[in-house]
Amino acid sequence: xxxxxxIINEATEKIKNADIVVLENLKVEYLGRNGILTxxxxxxxxxxxxxxxxxxxEANKAKSIIxxxxxxKKESLKKALLDEKVQKEKxxxxxxxxxxxxxxxxxxxxxxxxxxxxxxxxxxxxxxxGPEIETDWYNFEALNIPESHxxxxxxxxxxxxxxxNLLRTHTSSGQIRVMEKQKPPIKxxxxxxxxxxxxxxxxxSSTFHQIEGLVVDENVTFVDLKxxxxxxxxxxxxxxxxxxxxxxxxxxxxxxxxxDMQCPFCKGNGCRVxxxxxxxxxxxxxxxxxxxxxxxxYDPGKYTAYAFGIGVERITMFKHGIDDIRLFYENDLRFxxxx
Ligand code: PHE
Numbered sequence: 001x002x003x004x005x006x007i008i009n010e011a012t013e014k015i016k017n018a019d020i021v022v023l024e025n026l027k028v029e030y031l032g033r034n035g036i037l038t039x040x041x042x043x044x045x046x047x048x049x050x051x052x053x054x055x056x057x058e059a060n061k062a063k064s065i066i067x068x069x070x071x072x073k074k075e076s077l078k079k080a081l082l083d084e085k086v087q088k089e090k091x092x093x094x095x096x097x098x099x100x101x102x103x104x105x106x107x108x109x110x111x112x113x114x115x116x117x118x119x120x121x122x123x124x125x126x127x128x129x130g131p132e133i134e135t136d137w138y139n140f141e142a143l144n145i146p147e148s149h150x151x152x153x154x155x156x157x158x159x160x161x162x163x164x165n166l167l168r169t170h171t172s173s174g175q176i177r178v179m180e181k182q183k184p185p186i187k188x189x190x191x192x193x194x195x196x197x198x199x200x201x202x203x204x205s206s207t208f209h210q211i212e213g214l215v216v217d218e219n220v221t222f223v224d225l226k227x228x229x230x231x232x233x234x235x236x237x238x239x240x241x242x243x244x245x246x247x248x249x250x251x252x253x254x255x256x257x258x259x260d261m262q263c264p265f266c267k268g269n270g271c272r273v274x275x276x277x278x279x280x281x282x283x284x285x286x287x288x289x290x291x292x293x294x295x296x297x298y299d300p301g302k303y304t305a306y307a308f309g310i311g312v313e314r315i316t317m318f319k320h321g322i323d324d325i326r327l328f329y330e331n332d333l334r335f336x337x338x339x
């Protein structure tokens with residue numbers, strides 16, 4: 001009996017530290033046809049009936065205990081092996097071991113759109129999108145720019161198959177689409193790509209990006225417009241910079257203004273970037289023209305609105321000191337990798 005207990009203890013200890021090969025050997029050593037416990041059971045005939053019963057019972061119990069221990073250990077070894085395998089196969093996508101090329105990043109224009117959007121989101125704006133291929137109605141007509149109006153000449157439009165389809169020249173078309181779908185109050189920005197049929201140079205490109213803003217509600221005033229746009233410029237470029245509103249003209253806003261901010265490079269003292277004026281033209285804006293509200297069946301007696309348009313490339317160029325707009329579209333990795 002003591003002997004059998006010793007066998008169990010000894011086996012359990014060995015099993016604890018065994019690997020899969022040792023485990024197989026232990027199985028043979030204790031439970032095999034010539035194993036220790038089998039030997040004991042075979043030798044029972046020499047004992048009295050009572051001892052036979054007792055020793056037989058203990059030996060069989062020991063057999064099943066050891067068998068159980070071996071099985072348990074086998075399971076835990078298998079699991080450990082599997083875990084190790086899973087761990088090894090788990091890919092670390094950021095590791096240069098698996099990917100010999102470095103991680104990508106957002107294009108600087110996209111980064112600016114994201115940054116500007118998050119400032120406006122923090123001011124309660126939502127974000128919408130519109131199509132790049134537009135009809136004459138959304139791009140011009142509904143924005144108070146009737147056919148044959150001279151204002152169309154300034155837009156250098158790319159017309160498509162017929163004069164009714166075109167590549168949008170500004171994101172202002174997004175204003176109309178939002179107002180058509182929603183009822184006031186509206187507080188939205190519409191970022192997107194726009195197209196102009198013009199020769200490219202360091203400051204012009206036939207495609208660029210704008211972010212349109214639109215707020216419609218009862219009692220919206222020019223004061224609200226000034227507050228939100230000044231706040232945007234301060235949050236985006238710095239609170240110390242001065243902001244000024246200059247009278248301007250857009251067909252779809254009345255009154256219209258252009259917003260300048262003090263040059264962030266020279267803080268208004270005059271430098272190369274601001275061409276010594278101390279100010280940088282930042283965006284166009286104004287109170288939405290009553291004709292535009294009528295075009296989407298809003299009552300201009302009830303609702304007022306303001307709108308603004310921000311040139312994304314322009315802002316990105318000022319932010320990073322980039323002096324040629326064409327760099328954004330050449331996909332030169334030496335340029336892109338800096339962002
Ligand atoms: N759509 C104008 C442009 O492309 C910008 C603008 C938007 C001006 C909204 C006023 C209001 O120049």
